[in-house]
Amino acid sequence: MALVEQLNRDMKQAMKNKEKDRLAVIRMVKASMQNESIKLGNKNLSEDEELTVLSKELKQRKDSLQEFKEAGRDDLVDKLETEIDIIESYMPRQLTDEELEQVVKATIREVNASSKQDMGKVMSTIMPKVKGKADGARINKLVQKHLS
Known part of the structure; x- marks a missing residue:
């Protein structure tokens, strides 16, 4: 409110x-x-x-x-x-690349992802964590980078 x-x-x-x-x-x-x-x-x-x-x-x-x-x-x-x-100006502070990378790595470990086939599992787990704090395209690129 x-x-x-x-x-x-x-x-x-x-x-x-x-x-x-x-x-x-x-x-x-x-x-x-x-x-x-x-x-x-x-x-x-x-x-x-x-x-x-x-x-x-x-x-x-x-x-x-x-x-x-x-x-x-x-x-x-x-x-x-x-x-x-x-x-x-009404959005929460955006995560830096370093902060976002840490969240991505932690989430990949959390869901035991090892390949690109786990992409959906990682994305569905990470999105609620960073809602409004990072662009989905940025997250997607980082997840792909770490799963390849």
Whole structure:
């Protein structure tokens, strides 16, 4: 519930400061959270569910950013980069490469993985541990590197 309260405070502050971009992003995130809440049928999202919504919003924008860069749409690239920065400010601190590598190695040992066939087992065990703290693609590359 703390994230929703923070979003509400930041939304009011953005209105006072006339920060249109920030206000629009906060409203989109709040709407996504409200939609998720309705979909799940409960009034308050857990911290984990809030993080899932934020991660989904961030991933959508990063995917769009790549497409806009390839299409040469610099106007939209700038707008999306601003939105990504705003959403990232609500995400937990991201793990460094060294920290992530340690988690990957520990998880591989934990599930006794030895080959690429164990990839699914490793990924399903590691993802809840690092939810919101690392990008799935980064994790996937590291797991593949250590299982090869």
